[in-house]
Amino acid sequence: MGYRVATAPSVDIANGAPTGEDATNELVNVWGDGRYGFNNEVSLLSYSTDGGDTWSDPEVASLPGDRALFSAVAIAPDGSHLYVVYMGLTAPFQFTTANPRPVRGVLVSSPVATGGAPYAWSAVHEGPPGDARGSGGLGFGREFMGDYVYAIATRTYGAGTWTDLRQSVNCPAVDQWRQQSLDAGFRLFPALWPLAACPNNFGNTDIFSISTQ
Numbered sequence: 001m002g003y004r005v006a007t008a009p010s011v012d013i014a015n016g017a018p019t020g021e022d023a024t025n026e027l028v029n030v031w032g033d034g035r036y037g038f039n040n041e042v043s044l045l046s047y048s049t050d051g052g053d054t055w056s057d058p059e060v061a062s063l064p065g066d067r068a069l070f071s072a073v074a075i076a077p078d079g080s081h082l083y084v085v086y087m088g089l090t091a092p093f094q095f096t097t098a099n100p101r102p103v104r105g106v107l108v109s110s111p112v113a114t115g116g117a118p119y120a121w122s123a124v125h126e127g128p129p130g131d132a133r134g135s136g137g138l139g140f141g142r143e144f145m146g147d148y149v150y151a152i153a154t155r156t157y158g159a160g161t162w163t164d165l166r167q168s169v170n171c172p173a174v175d176q177w178r179q180q181s182l183d184a185g186f187r188l189f190p191a192l193w194p195l196a197a198c199p200n201n202f203g204n205t206d207i208f209s210i211s212t213q
Contacts, residue, residue, distance in 0.1 A: 010072040012153070014079035024079030026116045027052055030061060030071045032086070039092045043068040043084060049116040056117065061108060062086055063123060069103070069145070072160065074153035075112070082118050083109045083212075085151045085160025090129055097175040097182075102129035103145060105162035107210050124158075125210040130165025133175060136203045140174055140194055141187050148207055157213040164208035171198035 009031040016023025027048040034041045043062035046055045062068040066088030074083045090102045105127040110118035137144020146163040153159075173192055181187045194202055 008147075010149075010151070012073055012075050012151075014075045014077055017077045022078040024049070024116070025051065026075060026079045026112070028073050028075045028082060029055070030073035030084055032068050032071050033058070039067060041067040041069070041089075043071040043086045045073060045082075045084060045118070047116050047118075059118075061110075061118075061121060062088060063106060063108065063126070066090060066104075066106060067092075070147045070149040070162070072149045072151040074151035074158055074160075076153045076155050076158070078155055079112055079116070080155065081109060081111055081153060081158065083107065083124075083151045083153050083158030083160060085149055085162055087145065087149060087162050089132070097133060097179040100170070101132035101143070103132050103165055104129040105160070105164050105208055105210075107151075107158075107160040107212075109158055109212065124212050125160075127162075127164060127208065127210075128166050130168050131170045132165060133170045134165055134168030134202055135205050136174070136194075140203065141178065141181065141191075146205065157211055159209060159211040161207060161209040164206045166208075167201060167206055168204045169199040169201035171202040173197040174202065 014024045014026045030045045033044045044058035045061040046058045061084040069087040071086040085107045107124040110121045151160045
């Protein structure tokens with residue numbers, strides 16, 4: 001049993017806000033991608049300096065070892081710096097609910113060279129992992145970490161926000177019920193009652209953010 005990945009592209013433009021005077025009009029696009037194979041999912045970034053007519057070859061913006069899930073990008077209004085935030089899974093795909101599924105929030109950044117290319121990615125923040133098994137959505141029949149991931153950039157700093165599970169707690173009773181339902185091919189009823197069967201922090205997902213300043 002593993003993760004359901006649904007990650008849409010995130011786009012930003014160096015528009016010179018608020019006046020537009022120093023705009024480079026560079027477009028940047030980032031998304032979660034599985035082209036490198038199973039358990040090698042990454043955040044890919046591509047940029048355009050001609051209004052979207054042509055785009056650079058995608059490059060990896062996520063850190064080695066992270067299986068990037070939801071991703072977002074921001075570029076400084078003057079086109080000087082890039083910021084990418086993503087949720088990174090740090091363990092291989094799990095086929096059982098018995099194993100932890102660590103996931104963390106990460107913010108990376110890079111200056112932008114003349115011509116639009118990022119050239120020195122570095123980690124601004126690597127959050128502590130939480131266990132995805134401690135999440136739940138649409139009831140608690142499956143994990144749900146959300147897609148609340150966004151980035152902003154100014155001329156002097158950047159920031160990112162993500163769904164964070166560091167304060168969630170795994171519930172063995174839910175793990176067992178989810179696994180039994182998966183093995184059966186349908187949700188088993190009657191289902192257990194998490195308020196009675198689980199620790200208080202089960203399902204406690206939060207929104208966290210970090211700034212470079």
